[in-house]
Amino acid sequence: MAKKKTSIKDIAKSLGISITTVSFILNGKAKEKRISEELTLKVEEYIKEVGYKPSHLAQSLRLGKSKVIVFMVEDISNQFFASIARKIEEKAYKSGYKIIYCSTDNDPEKAKALIDTFKVRSVDGFIITPTPALESTVLELLEEEFAVLLFDRWIPSIDCSYVVVENEKSAFEATSHLIQNGCKNIGFITVESDQIQMIDRLQGYGHAMESHGLKKNVFMLPFHNLSEFGASSKIQQYIQKNSDLDGLFFATNYLAFEGLQALNSLKKRIPEDVLLVSFDDHYFFTLFQPNISAIEQPIESIAEKLMEGMLMLLEDDESSKPDYKVTLPNILHIRESSDYKI
Structure with missing residues (x-):
């Protein structure tokens, strides 16, 4: 059974204060709302102690969506990734979203650093070709209720939406x-x-x-x-x-x-x-x-399914994201190099 996530309500109950007070402190409004430094420090220390992470979905509902999606791949200069990126950009623009591209070089440390950077900039979702050892980072994104869609490869140990081929x-x-x-x-x-x-x-x-x-x-x-x-x-x-x-x-x-x-x-x-x-x-x-x-x-189909899945994840207002797992067929083009009987 998955461990129950700590909520603002849980924090407020444990510390004997109001949910509103906790919310003000989490959103950096303690001074503005004249909340004492002592209480602010007490809440911040408790948050660290229990490992609380704010819900990205809840923040989006309060602050409004950025309409920005991160497209994070192994190498954006690779023809396969570049072709999909171009088609995704077209489809995203039609839906009112913009795309940020970046390459991980299949380096987990670089991938984690990029994800941390984009998280604080309140992007709405991540389309990721995962590097090795990225399981915990992807899990954190899911726990914080970001829209996450893996493609080209998936992570068997994580229940996460993906688009892959056969x-x-x-x-x-x-x-x-x-x-x-x-x-x-x-x-x-x-x-x-x-x-x-x-x-x-x-x-x-x-x-x-x-x-x-x-x-x-x-x-x-x-x-x-x-x-x-x-x-x-x-x-x-x-x-x-x-x-x-x-x-x-x-x-x-x-x-x-x-x-x-x-x-x-x-x-x-x-x-x-x-x-x-x-x-x-x-x-x-x-x-x-x-x-x-x-x-x-099938580059066109991959791009189509990636945007379809991402929009589905972004438009879902429930805390539990929809299950979107797609496996697409490929095409074997038989040409002169193998169309020959030995």
């Missing part, structure tokens, strides 16, 4: 496509990450391989500083070491870019020598020769 199912479909075209030795190239969407993609690949009685072959690169790490040369070494690879599945488009460079250096022909699929489509894939098969995330 990562595992799509990875299974892409791997099965390679197998159906004759691949028996498929390498899955991903990053070392405990992010739920990356885990799901790995599981989708693994389940497809297992269901066809094939051996898994996973190559993981460090999550950060791929260029400094020499990702392309590391992928090249991996391919050379596994000379029997006849298929490659890249967990992200930026890994696919590094992989294409590695294959070019090795003079490997696509699709004659190796079939290739990438998760997360990119306009470059239709320009590259041969065109690269890829899983497209």
